[in-house]
Amino acid sequence: MKTPTRPLAIGLLVVAFFALVLGRAQAGGSHYFPPVADPVVKEECGSCHLAFAPSMLPASSWQRMMDKLKNHFGDDASLDPAVAAKITEYLVNNAADTGGRRHSDKLLRGVSASNAPLRITELPKWVKEHRKVPDWEWKHKDVRTKANCAACHSDAERGYYED
Ligand code: HEC
Numbered sequence: 001m002k003t004p005t006r007p008l009a010i011g012l013l014v015v016a017f018f019a020l021v022l023g024r025a026q027a028g029g030s031h032y033f034p035p036v037a038d039p040v041v042k043e044e045c046g047s048c049h050l051a052f053a054p055s056m057l058p059a060s061s062w063q064r065m066m067d068k069l070k071n072h073f074g075d076d077a078s079l080d081p082a083v084a085a086k087i088t089e090y091l092v093n094n095a096a097d098t099g100g101r102r103h104s105d106k107l108l109r110g111v112s113a114s115n116a117p118l119r120i121t122e123l124p125k126w127v128k129e130h131r132k133v134p135d136w137e138w139k140h141k142d143v144r145t146k147a148n149c150a151a152c153h154s155d156a157e158r159g160y161y162e163d
């Protein structure tokens with residue numbers, strides 16, 4: 001005779017497993033990209049979208065991006081040159097290929113650091129990680145754009161990208 005308690009036991013096991021995995025991620029484990037810590041960068045680069053983690057792109061991408069803020073993906077994001085220089089310095093010093101972050105290596109797989117795209121969302125590894133996300137989800141009114149990381153990664157602000 002089948003006992004009805006068995007599925008419940010499996011359910012509890014699964015919950016325990018997720019708690020374990022999440023616990024590890026929160027402790028700085030698998031998919032942590034240190035968030036912007038500099039208040040100026042946070043303010044100037046976090047007003048239109050999430051202040052993207054510098055370790056998600058190589059230094060050359062940040063450099064190129066900061067050189068043409070006047071046309072920033074169609075927006076004018078230009079800044080006082082002195083402020084821009086400080087922000088560039090921060091981004092470059094914490095970039096994927098200069099900060100020496102372990103997880104950036106994976107994210108940058110398949111791109112040369114000197115010829116990387118300006119978009120995180122165009123890195124081959126990013127595309128691969130997101131290929132299972134259905135079209136309707138990208139178009140959902142709460143998402144709208146791939147750059148809206150925090151819509152799906154509720155802890156993106158703190159640097160965690162476990163889903
Ligand atoms: C005036 C608004 C505005 C400001 C200020 C701004 N951005 Fe953006 N940024 C945008 C827009 C618009 C996009 C394109 C978003 C999209 O594709 O949906 C974008 C996209 C990006 C992307 C690419 C996201 C992707 O698709 O991977 C990066 C990286 C980025 N911005 C970095 C920065 C940095 C660094 C700063 C600060 C110097 C900054 N942004 C300031 C408007 C802004």
Ligand code: HEC
Pocket residue numbers: 031056120121129130133137138143145146147148149150151152153161162163
């Ligand atoms: C429409 C929802 C959605 C948006 C928007 C989104 N992601 Fe994701 N992301 C996902 C899903 C789903 C996964 C796959 C999770 C898995 O397989 O464990 C994922 C995986 C990831 C991973 C790998 C983590 C892992 O567990 O393997 C990273 C890193 C990541 N996303 C970063 C980003 C960044 C950065 C942005 C914004 C530029 C972004 N995501 C925008 C849904 C989204």
